[in-house]
Amino acid sequence: MALNCGLIGLPSCGKTTIFNAITAAGAACYDGSEMNRAIINVPDPRIQPLVEMYNPRKTIPATLEIVDIPGLKAGSTAGEGRGTRLLGHIKDVDAVLHVVRCFEDPAVAFEYDTIDPVRDVETVDLELMVADSQTLQNKIDRLQKKSKTGDQDIIREKNDCEKVKASLDDGISARKQTLSEKEMASIRECNLLSLKPIVYVANIKSATDSANNHVKALQAIADGEGSEMVTVCGRDEADISQLDPEDQEEFLKELGLEESSMQRLIRAAYRLLGLVNFFTKGEDEVRAWTCCKGDKAPTAAGKIHTDLEKGFIRMEVTRYEDLIELGSESAVAKAGKQRLEGKTYEVQDGDVVVVRFSPPK
Ligand SMILES: Nc1nc2c(ncn2[C@@H]2O[C@H](COP(=O)(O)OP(=O)(O)OP(=O)(O)O)[C@@H](O)[C@H]2O)c(=O)[nH]1
């Protein structure tokens, strides 16, 4: 399943505009109550040379899912109904793209009279923390009942949850708390919103605006917590995304941008989530897959099909660079550079793989 990035932020900060810029989906901007979803292809310059080598019937790039979530504002996650729905959408995402308005334009209505990224980030963060605090309280209540038996593991788990909750109540997001592995294990099932990795997206008017004071303030927030920040000219890039691909490059250059915001956001999300691409190839298809840095061979094989994970025997690995340099698989094998790896092998970015497995009975 494709990894999933969710756009969040205050109402009218530009989420749907940026969703359109990234996905070229052309979603309407006037209705903030709807969720928009689109799958985007992850551009990878290594696919084309593989296609030239194998001449496959199909070529399939890696994909990411982008979700545009209706605006959050102070108090919006409280209570039943809309609040619960909103939080559910955010719970489902692997990474958060937090859009912050960093452009001045009196003609475009906004939640507040002033532009202030620090205030906006704090407002949205507070919503996430209030929701997380409640999630933890529910778990603490459950553990409280269970701990009456004196089970030390349960008491420890409850203590961990109480510690994280106390810091949240002091205004420290879970991702900013330095948590031990043990503490992380205790809170894992809570799937806390304020623990999700964040890319801040500064919505600006034009590329010349990319170092204005609002952007600098947002960058300082991102740096302070080890998150990433990307600037996007929301409205202009949404317009450009509707053009033919050949024209897009020219218009991006005119805006002073080398790459589209989609490419920059994908790169930031990959860095932040520690993602890598590996490849499968053959006459039938050349295909890119995504897994996490450090994933062992069976886990990566499981991205292709669960049977490959369950029945995993070994993985034949060729490095993309060797394949291109030597020109063919047989040349790589002759040079002794094809490897057979077992269950403990960590798949690397650029591995071209064949999985050997025993099919389920
Ligand atoms: N001038 C300017 N206006 C923009 C930019 N980005 C978005 N807007 C305008 O801001 C308004 C709100 O944008 P949306 O993308 O709908 O905002 P949203 O965050 O999706 O809002 P909700 O879904 O209601 O939470 C629209 O009128 C956009 O045209 C930008 O980069 N420059």
Ligand SMILES: [Mg+2]
């Ligand atoms: Mg919207």
